[in-house]
Amino acid sequence: MINGEMTITRPLRWGMVGGGRTGQVGYKHRSGALRDGTYRLVCGAFDLDEARGRDFGVNLGVAAERCYADVQALIQGEAGRADGVEVVSVATPNFTHYEITKALLQAGIHVICEKPLFFSVTECEEIAALARDKGLIVGVTYGFTGHPLVHQMAAMVKKGLLGDIRLVDMAYTHGFNAGDDTGAGEAVKWRTNPRTAGPTFVLGDIGTHLYYLSEVVLPQLKVERLLCDRKAFIPTRAPLEDHATVLMHYDNGARGRLWVSSVDAGNMGSQRYRFVGTKASVSWSDAHPDQLHYEVQGEPGRVLHHGMPYLEEESLAADRMGALHTEGLGDSWANIYLWIAQAIDARQRGDEAFLASHHYPDIQAGLEGVRWLENCVRSADAGAAWVDFR
Ligand code: NAI
Incomplete structure (x- = not known):
């Protein structure tokens, strides 16, 4: 049973691209990620509209200077910080997933991306290889499977x-x-x-x-x-x-x-x-x-x-x-986010044995969906x- 106890070494510094005030799916990400204290929302490029994104981020408790105009500004802004972001969720329209995920991985940041992952299997294979080379985790938010x-x-x-x-x-x-x-x-x-x-x-x-x-x-x-x-x-x-x-x-x-x-x-x-x-x-x-x-x-x-x-x-x-008390979609998303956090934590600790038997929606799952x-x-x-x- 999951009871909110910390099951990873420490909370992950987390950011979002998309999922802003007008976005449909953004809250599901935050509801899942923030449930167990495994992620701390430290930055975001939440919106196509920079001012609206910053206002929204500040209302979520993110420092104004860490609410960025776009993913490139986020990567640059976070790169110089000792407490820079470690994992970013991508909750933007489908056509942006590939470029945003690639840029984040190239910058050494783990990614949690929406489905459908990318447009083609070729793109998925390229990004899977990049993640492998960089030693980074890519999770996919198939949010109903928690x-x-x-x-x-x-x-x-x-x-x-x-x-x-x-x-x-x-x-x-x-x-x-x-x-x-x-x-x-x-x-x-x-x-x-x-x-x-x-x-x-x-x-x-x-x-x-x-x-x-x-x-x-x-x-x-x-x-x-x-x-x-x-x-x-x-x-x-x-x-x-x-x-x-x-x-x-x-x-x-x-x-x-x-x-x-x-x-x-x-x-x-x-x-x-x-x-x-x-x-x-x-x-x-x-x-x-x-x-x-x-x-x-x-x-x-x-x-x-x-x-x-x-x-x-x-x-x-x-x-x-627990029985008698209703579980819902928020709980399912919280499980998905927890399982991805455990994968990132294991990778950071170098615990490949844990990763080999740990199940979460990974980049291969995203690739199979596109296939x-x-x-x-x-x-x-x-x-x-x-x-x-x-
Ligand atoms: P939406 O159109 O409602 O919201 C998109 C959000 O992303 C908006 O806040 C917009 O300002 C922002 N945005 C767009 N381009 C951006 C960029 N380049 N940089 C930063 N922010 C940007 O879209 P919706 O419905 O939330 O879908 C987003 C993704 O989530 C899609 O890939 C969709 O398939 C997926 N989705 C997944 C669900 C699930 O159950 N896993 C449920 C609903 C959507």
Whole structure:
């Protein structure tokens, strides 16, 4: 159980690029990072608008002179300080991730970057090599995978409680873009433009969360082939998609079905997962993250609750609140940030043995998400054809 005790040598000096006053995701980063005292927010280039970014940073308790105009000014300003920043989170639109991450790594700063990580696998490989050469950690904020019951599902699969996996069924859908984009805000504008979003809209924006969570639960399964059908129901979003379905064949013979949409009018259900094995199934949704449905063939269904002693140790180790008391998205993000802090701390201590067995969403996880997107686009552009995963 996580109780806020310091599990690393000392708090990390942390900064942010993006995530400013108008940013959608910035608070989730701060809520995750600042929960356990493992990070101390010391600087930022929070906003495209310098004055607004500085005002915002000061309101967060950051010294005015450490609220910078942009990432380059941050790197220069922090380089001269004995107490300079050690790790920076990147919470900016997709098209900026690569340049900002590269600049930070070149300056010797660990990075925590938003998904989808970059635009291409080639870029991911280049940055992974740079991080390796510099001995730096890159974490990726797949923020939903800190929920304790996600790790319960992984542990149950590992223990064989489900039997051999046959079906993987996942959906992340909402209706927030069901109408056209007239008068849309910045966050919609950059998401629907290939120059700023990258090769995908909803596949990258929400589909990568599904894909990564399935990798956490089923690390032994690899996709062999996939078929992706994507469509822009609002034509101005083309060539990007606001809806996609993906079929997947796994190397053990299992079949996968994934649906992402931002035009699923009226749906506030968010994410749904069902993993079906030869003996039993588990179903979980982030709308009710405290509950896991466990159905054994021929037996009445069961609802498992977070924090209960009957759960696997991997799940209990990620629990914060204890049974009866609701856990939520903030707790999940706090776990992700804690696990990344532990990785950075281990690297700073030179504890490679710890790192070898420590699990957190790392640059390889970010790369695999981008690889999956590249395969989806290749399939969709070939007219929703089956393609070998590569
Ligand atoms: P947004 O458009 O709402 O906010 C972007 C923020 O970054 C704004 O504060 C803007 O002023 C700032 N910004 C933009 N360019 C900048 C630059 N070059 N330097 C400094 N600041 C800059 O975007 P949103 O929705 O917050 O998304 C940001 C990233 O987070 C995207 O990559 C998105 O995919 C990801 N995201 C991830 C979520 C998750 O659950 N992990 C949830 C929502 C978004």
